[in-house]
Amino acid sequence: MTLTDVSVQVESGLIVQDLTVRIPLSRNTTVHAATGVSLNVASGRITGLAGESGCGKSVVASAVMRMLPRHAVVSGNVMVRIHGEAVDVLTGTRAHRGRHVALVPQSPSTHFTPVRTIRSQLDETIATLESPYGIEELAQRVGLPTELLDSYPHELSGGLVQRAAIAAALAGEPAVIVADEPTASLDRRRTDQVLDLLRECADAGAAVLLITHDLGALLRKDVADTLAIMYASRIVEVGPARDVLADPWHEYTSALLAALPERGLKPLPRVTPALTDLPPDVCAYTGAPTTLVTRGDRTLRERSI
Numbered sequence: 001m002t003l004t005d006v007s008v009q010v011e012s013g014l015i016v017q018d019l020t021v022r023i024p025l026s027r028n029t030t031v032h033a034a035t036g037v038s039l040n041v042a043s044g045r046i047t048g049l050a051g052e053s054g055c056g057k058s059v060v061a062s063a064v065m066r067m068l069p070r071h072a073v074v075s076g077n078v079m080v081r082i083h084g085e086a087v088d089v090l091t092g093t094r095a096h097r098g099r100h101v102a103l104v105p106q107s108p109s110t111h112f113t114p115v116r117t118i119r120s121q122l123d124e125t126i127a128t129l130e131s132p133y134g135i136e137e138l139a140q141r142v143g144l145p146t147e148l149l150d151s152y153p154h155e156l157s158g159g160l161v162q163r164a165a166i167a168a169a170l171a172g173e174p175a176v177i178v179a180d181e182p183t184a185s186l187d188r189r190r191t192d193q194v195l196d197l198l199r200e201c202a203d204a205g206a207a208v209l210l211i212t213h214d215l216g217a218l219l220r221k222d223v224a225d226t227l228a229i230m231y232a233s234r235i236v237e238v239g240p241a242r243d244v245l246a247d248p249w250h251e252y253t254s255a256l257l258a259a260l261p262e263r264g265l266k267p268l269p270r271v272t273p274a275l276t277d278l279p280p281d282v283c284a285y286t287g288a289p290t291t292l293v294t295r296g297d298r299t300l301r302e303r304s305i
C-alpha cells in the first residue's frame with residue numbers, strides 16, 4: 001500500500017492526497033509551497049507535522065482550512081470523512097470551516113479581537129456554528145475558569161487565551177482539528193497542558209493535525225500517534241511517531257533530532273532552500289531523485305537510484 005491509498009484506511013478523519021500548492025509571486029517566480037503532500041489523520045488520533053520554519057506546514061493547514069490565497073494553484077485532494085461520507089474540502093463550500101474542520105491558531109491573541117471580552121467572542125462563535133454546547137460547558141471542557149470569561153484577551157496569559165481558542169475550535173464539534181503551532185508562544189508547563197488538551201480532543205473522537213517545529217515537546221509528551229516530517233515543501237518520512245523519533249529513517253529527521261538542545265544542539269548541515277527555486281522531482285535535502293517507499297507502517301522518501 002502506498003501513501004496515496006490512504007483513503008481506504010480512514011473511515012473518519014482527514015485525508016490529504018498528493019496535495020500540491022504553487023503560489024505565483026510574479027511572472028517568473030512561483031513559491032513551491034507544498035509538493036505531493038499525502039497525510040491521513042484518523043478520528044481519535046493525532047498526526048504531527050514537523051519541519052523547519054518555511055517548509056510549508058502552514059500552507060498544508062491553510063489548504064485544509066480553505067484559507068489559501070485566491071491565486072494559489074492547487075492540485076490533489078483534501079477530504080474530511082465522517083463515518084465514511086466524504087466532504088471534498090478543496091471544491092466544497094466554505095461552510096465546512098468550524099464545523100467539519102476547526103483551526104487552533106498559532107497566536108490566539110491575534111485570533112481574538114482585543115476590544116471584546118472572551119465571552120462575547122465565544123458566544124458569537126457558538127451562535128454562528130449553531131453549537132450544541134453552552135459557553136460554560138465549553139470553558140469547563142478546556143479548563144478555562146468561567147469567572148475569566150468576562151476578561152479581555154490581553155488580561156489573560158497566553159496559555160489561557162489558547163484554551164479559549166481551543167474552546168472556540170470545539171464549539172462546532174469538528175471532525176478535524178488543525179492546530180498550527182498551538183504552543184509556539186507558551187512555556188513548557190503551558191505547552192504540556194495544551195498538548196494534553198489536544199490529546200483529550202482526539203480521545204473524544206476528533207482527528208487532530210498537530211503542526212509543530214518542536215520535536216522536543218513531541219518526544220517529551222509522546223502525544224502524537226503518527227509523525228510526518230516535512231522539508232522544503234515535501235514530506236520526507238512518515239510513520240508511527242515513536243518509531244520515527246526513536247529510529248529516524250531519513251537523514252533530515254536525524255539532523256532535526258540532533259539539533260535539539262537536549263541532544264547537543266548540533267547545527268543542521270544544510271540551510272533550508274528558498275521555495276521559489278526548487279528542482280523538480282529531486283529531494284531538496286539529498287539532491288537525489290527520490291520516490292516515496294512504504295515498508296510496513298512507515299514511508300520514506302528515498303533515493304531512487
Ligand SMILES: Nc1ncnc2c1ncn2[C@@H]1O[C@H](COP(=O)(O)OP(=O)(O)OP(=O)(O)O)[C@@H](O)[C@H]1O
Nearest residue numbers: 023031033052053054055056057058059060069275
Ligand atoms: N500567501 C503567501 N504568498 C506567498 N508565499 C507564501 C504565502 N504563504 C506562504 N508562503 C510561502 O510558502 C512557504 C511555506 O510557508 P509556510 O508558512 O507554510 O511555512 P511553515 O512551515 O508553516 O513555517 P513556520 O514554521 O515559520 O510557520 C514559504 O516560503 C512562504 O514564504
Ligand code: NI
Nearest residue numbers: 057058059180
Ligand atoms: Ni507555519
